[in-house]
Amino acid sequence: MRIELSIVTALLVAGAASAQEKTISFPSAVSFETGDTWAYKGRKFRLFGVQACLRNTIYRAPDGAEADCGLQSIGSLAALFSTGSIGCQPVGTAKDEATFVVCAAQVGSATIDVGTALISSGAAFAATFPSGAPVSAAYAVAETTARENGSGLWAGRFTHPVSALLGEH
Template sequence: MPIKLPIIMALLLATTARAQEETISFPAAVRFETGDSWQYEGRKFRLFGVQACIRGTAYHAPDGTESDCGMQSIASLAALFSTGSIGCQPVGRANDDASFVVCAAQIDNATVDVGTALISSGAAFAAAYPSGAPVSAAYAVAEAIAKDSGSGLWAGRFAHPVSMLLDKR
């Protein structure tokens, strides 16, 4: 299966990342801000290497309906949080003091990297540095597979959030 490499790479990243603190477990009851960030107990968390659709941008489904692309990403993240136990390992701090985290979900006795799950299902995208290089090569591969197969958001039309953010530099 072609998806094994991204999953293995993402899990390797999750297990080898230098931790700043203990693993944090999240219940389903967090406050989602975007499809890659949430608040819990007064702290903000953001998935490392993941970029969700930007809220307020249009998503055009194959059937012609239009919706908020950012809300589509939020719904996917919320659905993933509701399906299993989520544990995250902090790997750094963002400029806005959010904790960058790499997360795993326990779903049906399997451990799944949250970033890989979102990106490979077409619900989110591989984040990029200002240079345009992907933050995670494994996530870039997962995105390419999702795009090629027309998974999730890739089935319709939208403005790619990484392109939009890089154009604003």
């Protein structure tokens, strides 16, 4: 019941925010902070329902090479921004005043959901509520599919960012 109430509350906040602000288009030249957060024109934006790999955590590739897992996520987000037009709809405000957004990318003739693209490719993960329940069921399914297919980061070893943030590692 608490989870359903949280989801309803999030949707109400999202509806109120979207009624107040129109879609924001971004050029590829934004300042990436993490694989789910960037700054543009003095404002911070964060993908709603998406959790990037944490900066300064280790990703071990199948060949044993090590890299900063957070930088891997940033690279994937930056690559999406460089492929074409990104448009985002504000859906709320985070505790740190970042604007939560849901974004679409125009890649060739296709329009793709940025969160789904990052998560299904194994570059990011489905964010959760503190209870551990996913913020987005669709993103949770995309993460499960990426994990089962060994896509992106799932091909190697890393500390799952949600586990780290919830203190489960």
